Amino acid sequence: MTSEDDFDISILKFQLEDIQEKQFKGKWNEKNPPDFFVALEKFESDIKNILQSIEDAKIAQSIARAVDLDAALIGEFTTEERQARHDHEIALQLRDGIQDISPEPTSPEKDVEIFSDVASSSLTNSSSSYARQADILERLYLRRHECIICTSLLKQGANISVGCPKGHVFCEGCVRNLFLLSISNEDLYPPKCCEKPIPFSLVSEHFTSCESKKFSEAKIEYSTQNRVYCFRSECGRFIPRKESDNDQAECIHCYNKTCIHCKKAAHEGDCPADEALHKLVALADRNQWVRCFQCRSIIDRNQGCNHMR
Incomplete structure (x- = not known):
C-alpha cells in the first residue's frame, strides 16, 4: 500500500465516523425514517464495503510479496517434490515394463515464474491487477492439492493425506493402485511417501473389506522370516x-x-535340510545321548537298564 492509499483510508474512516455521529441525532419513527437517514445508511454501507475491499487487497498483496521473496525457496521445494514423484514413476516403469508413463514435469523455472507473477501483479496499479492476482493465487492454491503421482489437481476434500512429512497428497485412484500393487509385489511393500511408510488406517476407507483383508494377509506374509x-x-x-x-x-x-x-x-x-537338528544329533553323539524310538526326542539315561521302550 502507498501513502496515497493510507490517506484515502483515513478519509474514508473520518467520513464513516461523521455519518455515525449524524445518525444519533434527531428523533423519528424507526419504521418510517426520513430520506436523509436512509441515504446516510446507504453511504455508510458503501464506505464499509470499500474499506473491506482495501483490507482484502492488502492481505492479498502481502501474500504476493511473501511469495516473491521466497520464490527461490519455494522453487527448490517444488523441485524436490517433482523428483520424488519422478523416482516413483520410474519404479512403476521398471516393475511393469511400461514406457513413458510419466507426464511431462513442470520445470523449476516455470514454478518460480508463477511465484514471480504474483509479486508483479501486486506491484501494479491497474484495475485488472486484483483479478490477475486472484487468478494466480488460485493456481498456487490448486498446486498444494496436486496428486503426487498423477499430478491431477484435486478439489477441496478430494485429496487424501497420508501423513507425509512434506504434506504430499494423493487422489483416490493412485492411493488405491499404490496399495493394491503392493499386495502382489513385495518390492512395493510397504507403500511409502518420501521414504515413510503410509499407515493403512489413513486410507482404509477407500478399500473394500475384501481388499483390506488381502492387504492384512500380505502384511503378515511380508513380515514373516523363513516363510x-x-x-x-x-x-x-x-x-x-x-x-x-x-x-x-x-x-x-x-x-x-x-x-x-x-x-x-x-x-x-x-x-536332511534341518541343520539345527543335525547339530543337535552331533552334540548327542559326543555326549552319548540317545533318541527315543517313539517320539525321536533326545534323552540322557541316568539310571535303569540299557533297554528302552
Missing part, C-alpha cells in the same frame, strides 16, 4: 506360521502339508 509356501506348484500359497505343527505346515487352501525345512512335501523321519 513356508505350499509345495504344490498348482497352489504355492503362503502358509502362516500358526498353521505349522512341529516340522510340517498345512496349507489352508488345499490342505496339503509341506516340510518347513526342505519346503517340499511333508515326509517321515529327519529332514
Whole structure:
C-alpha cells in the first residue's frame, strides 16, 4: 500500500465516523425514517464495503510479496517434490515394463515464474491487477492439492493425506493402485511417501473389506522370516506360521502339508535340510545321548537298564 492509499483510508474512516455521529441525532419513527437517514445508511454501507475491499487487497498483496521473496525457496521445494514423484514413476516403469508413463514435469523455472507473477501483479496499479492476482493465487492454491503421482489437481476434500512429512497428497485412484500393487509385489511393500511408510488406517476407507483383508494377509506374509509356501506348484500359497505343527505346515487352501525345512512335501523321519537338528544329533553323539524310538526326542539315561521302550 502507498501513502496515497493510507490517506484515502483515513478519509474514508473520518467520513464513516461523521455519518455515525449524524445518525444519533434527531428523533423519528424507526419504521418510517426520513430520506436523509436512509441515504446516510446507504453511504455508510458503501464506505464499509470499500474499506473491506482495501483490507482484502492488502492481505492479498502481502501474500504476493511473501511469495516473491521466497520464490527461490519455494522453487527448490517444488523441485524436490517433482523428483520424488519422478523416482516413483520410474519404479512403476521398471516393475511393469511400461514406457513413458510419466507426464511431462513442470520445470523449476516455470514454478518460480508463477511465484514471480504474483509479486508483479501486486506491484501494479491497474484495475485488472486484483483479478490477475486472484487468478494466480488460485493456481498456487490448486498446486498444494496436486496428486503426487498423477499430478491431477484435486478439489477441496478430494485429496487424501497420508501423513507425509512434506504434506504430499494423493487422489483416490493412485492411493488405491499404490496399495493394491503392493499386495502382489513385495518390492512395493510397504507403500511409502518420501521414504515413510503410509499407515493403512489413513486410507482404509477407500478399500473394500475384501481388499483390506488381502492387504492384512500380505502384511503378515511380508513380515514373516523363513516363510513356508505350499509345495504344490498348482497352489504355492503362503502358509502362516500358526498353521505349522512341529516340522510340517498345512496349507489352508488345499490342505496339503509341506516340510518347513526342505519346503517340499511333508515326509517321515529327519529332514536332511534341518541343520539345527543335525547339530543337535552331533552334540548327542559326543555326549552319548540317545533318541527315543517313539517320539525321536533326545534323552540322557541316568539310571535303569540299557533297554528302552
